[in-house]
Amino acid sequence: MNSGTCLCGDITWAVDGDFSMLVNCHCSICRKVHGSAYATFAAAPIDTFRWTAGEEKIRMYKSSEQGKRPFCPRCGSSVAAIMGDIAFMPAGNLDGHIGRPVDSHIFVGSKADWFEITDNAQQIEAYPPDYDVPPTERAKRPPGTDGMVGGSCDCGKVSYEYAPPAQKMGICHCSRCRKARSAAFSTQVFVPIDSFRWISGEDNVDHYRVPDSRYFVSSFCSDCGSPAAKKFEDFSMVMLPAGSLDQDPGIRPQAHIYVASKAPWFDITDDLPQFNEMPPQ
Numbered sequence: 001m002n003s004g005t006c007l008c009g010d011i012t013w014a015v016d017g018d019f020s021m022l023v024n025c026h027c028s029i030c031r032k033v034h035g036s037a038y039a040t041f042a043a044a045p046i047d048t049f050r051w052t053a054g055e056e057k058i059r060m061y062k063s064s065e066q067g068k069r070p071f072c073p074r075c076g077s078s079v080a081a082i083m084g085d086i087a088f089m090p091a092g093n094l095d096g097h098i099g100r101p102v103d104s105h106i107f108v109g110s111k112a113d114w115f116e117i118t119d120n121a122q123q124i125e126a127y128p129p130d131y132d133v134p135p136t137e138r139a140k141r142p143p144g145t146d147g148m149v150g151g152s153c154d155c156g157k158v159s160y161e162y163a164p165p166a167q168k169m170g171i172c173h174c175s176r177c178r179k180a181r182s183a184a185f186s187t188q189v190f191v192p193i194d195s196f197r198w199i200s201g202e203d204n205v206d207h208y209r210v211p212d213s214r215y216f217v218s219s220f221c222s223d224c225g226s227p228a229a230k231k232f233e234d235f236s237m238v239m240l241p242a243g244s245l246d247q248d249p250g251i252r253p254q255a256h257i258y259v260a261s262k263a264p265w266f267d268i269t270d271d272l273p274q275f276n277e278m279p280p281q
């Protein structure tokens, strides 16, 4: 049996049986809704899937004609989506081994400028060939004024921008990031607080603070669940989910952090430095 949970634990599910598919989706909607380089979904037949808590709490965001993006309204995690007779589960929220390698990267045609695919999984331009669904993509917000780099949630209510250059960009494998982003890892861009401003929707951002953590806060659009920028006044810094960015941030991931707690089903295949926890300051 495998089980999944949102970051706060309100919504949980279980799967009895094997996963039928494991796929990385690079589409513009997944990048916004998960805030990371891509989303990873594990699929299983509906008759092996069951909710174990909180199904009634799920908030549904309709991302397109066919697309629905269920999320936890308390912590912002994506949760399992039932489409026809298949349950699609964000792999970042699964607790155990998935028991199969990644089948493919899909929507590689719309992948982030700042992310390079370095593993050997098959790469498919959009949907796999046997999918009879028209692809939906999100139009990018136009570039900000004066070379600003903008970011926004998938529904568009929340938006912000910063004046480059950014300070740092990192890939975090900690279990909180994986659950909050519902992804294999989170990818964050850090910018100085005075280079950042909200354009819209700051009051549409909800925050969930992990009870036993000093700093871990999941900040997300309350309408669509997309991760949003988060100010850290103590550090005079703003953390931006890289998947939310509408322009090239002009910086690339510099390191993998919290590698000691990475997902058991995820292999790091690039050459970036790896740190078991935080890099030494």
Ligand SMILES: [Zn+2]
Residues within 6 Å of the ligand: 006, 007, 008, 009, 010, 011, 072, 073, 074, 075, 076, 077
């Ligand atoms: Zn939750």
Ligand SMILES: [Zn+2]
Residues within 6 Å of the ligand: 025, 026, 027, 028, 029, 030, 031, 039, 107
């Ligand atoms: Zn997608």
Ligand SMILES: [Zn+2]
Residues within 6 Å of the ligand: 153, 154, 155, 156, 157, 158, 221, 222, 223, 224, 225, 226
């Ligand atoms: Zn939104």
